[in-house]
Amino acid sequence: MTTRADTSTGETPRTKPDKIRCDACPVMCYIAEGRAGACDRYANENGRIIRCDPLTILDSRLAAGEDLVPFLARDWDGTIAPDAELFPTAIGAGTTYPDYKPAPFLVSRQIDGADFVTVVTEAIFSYCGVKVKIDTDRHLGPEAAAVRAGGEVIGHVTTAEYGSQMLSLGGVDHLTGGSKSEGRATCEAMLALCNGEAVTLSVDTGAEVVVQAGQPPIVDGQREERMRVGCGSATIGMFADQWQGLVDEVVVVDDHITGVVSEHQAGKVIDWPDTGIRIKGRRSTPGRYFQVAEPGLGWGGTDIEDPLTILGPWRPEKGARPGLTLLMVSTTGEQYGYYVLNDDLIPEPAPLPAALKPTVDLIEENCEPALCTVMFMGGAGGSLRAGVTRNPVQLTRSVQALKTTVTSGGAPVYVWPGGGITMMVDVTTLPARAFGSVPTPALVAPLEFTLRRDDYAAMGGHEGSIRSLEDILATGGEYGAATKGTGRP
Ligand code: SF4
DSSP states (O other): OEEEOOOOOSSSOOOOOOEEEOOSSTTOOEEETTOBOTTSSEEEETTEEEESSOEEEEETTSOBTOEESSTTOTTOOSOOOOGGGEEEOSTTTOOOTTTTSOOSEEEEEEETTEEEEEEEEEEEESSEEEEEEEEOOSOOOOTTOEEEETTEEEEEEEEEETTEEEEEEEOHHHHHSSOHHHHHHHHHHHHHHHTTOOEEEEETTSOEEEEOBTSOOEETTEEOOBOOSSOHHHHHHHHHHHHTTTOSEEEEEOSSOEEETTTSHHHHTTTOOOOOOOBSSEEEETTEEEOSSOBSSSGGGBSOSOGGGGBOOOOGGGTOOTTOEEEEEETTSSSEEEEEEOTTSOEEEEOOOTTTHHHHHHHHHTOOBOOEEEEEEEEOOSGGGGGTBSSTHHHHHHHHTTSSEEEETTEEOEEOSSSSOEEEEEGGGSOTTOOEEETTTEEEEEEEEEEEHHHHHHTTBOGGGEEEHHHHHHHOBTTBOOEEEEBOO
């Protein structure tokens, strides 16, 4: 930190309180006594820059979400728990920025009789994004369509997955490559999503969706309840034998792969007779049809409300006959209809027979709850590595060689193969409000690197800065001494 003496002008000298400079990010705020900086994460307390949030220690003896503030103050008999029960996260640790100095805390730990070091730092990510998985069949928008928050483009629709629509949000281009308001909106939306808040997103030429990690999505005002049991073809495969003998034909309506039991392989192997049905979509393989309708918010992620619109004329030469029965059902079982062919081979609606109801219910029962999943993804292969070792590439190599374990707020991360340290973490596995931001704009996420102490020495680590957890709890660090313990989420 740097002290700046204010100057006064005019005939009557005025005295302004000294401000001190926070150098925890490139914004370099000058902060007056008792005030916080632009990110609300650092403040000037008695002429010293402190981190406003306490250093968070995960304590496996505590129930999830239970906090002790300050750490170990309650019922503490003076003994420190074994290192394996305590994990020093980077939440509240402060940052190594501008990377000329060792990470805020390098913690020595004894685990199973071996010496380990955990390096903790709050990393500033200009290169980061959020991958969102939304469990819904409903069409949110075409692939590559822009996704907006507060009117600004912050990402796009990406490749759909099985039963889920996917969004790719954030990234350096939206943070830094557009207008100032685009960068700010991107940062705010990502921060809110990562901290478990609900964010309303709108897709160009598509739907409005409210996304919140671990909660059901709300699509155009409708709360999604169920994730589909599978595609239409898979549903046929799962339940064909349970329909046999109860109905003459079953169609499972799906935007991607609509299934027809009499033609499908699953029907053939149980000798399901032909019915002469005709489907309007593009036939892929027997009993599997693509593009039976346009994508939308209707049956099985299509735009249809009346499933009969996907049927062509029935063929008597292939088995169609008056009295033939037909069940049409969506991939979640939420929509279904029962029909009987009249003398003109036109399906007419009829009440669903009691014997068939359990098969529809079974589809619903096999659907999992629809949720939103928010994965934070960031590149930790940049300059923060200098806070871990004097030879930064050694950290990358150590991570890639599985000698160094990377965690975020104590949560396991997935590290992508290939170059750099590109990690991904489920935001619901971190303690509450673990993420922050700075106005550059960039997100701040906790990172911990844990490795054997001898490996740390070998990679050129800052050995002289290693401290015991007891010492850290007793005296704190550069940004203060406040600590708290919490259970794992
Ligand atoms: S934005 Fe926050 S971290 Fe950056 S200089 Fe200001 S107070 Fe410090």
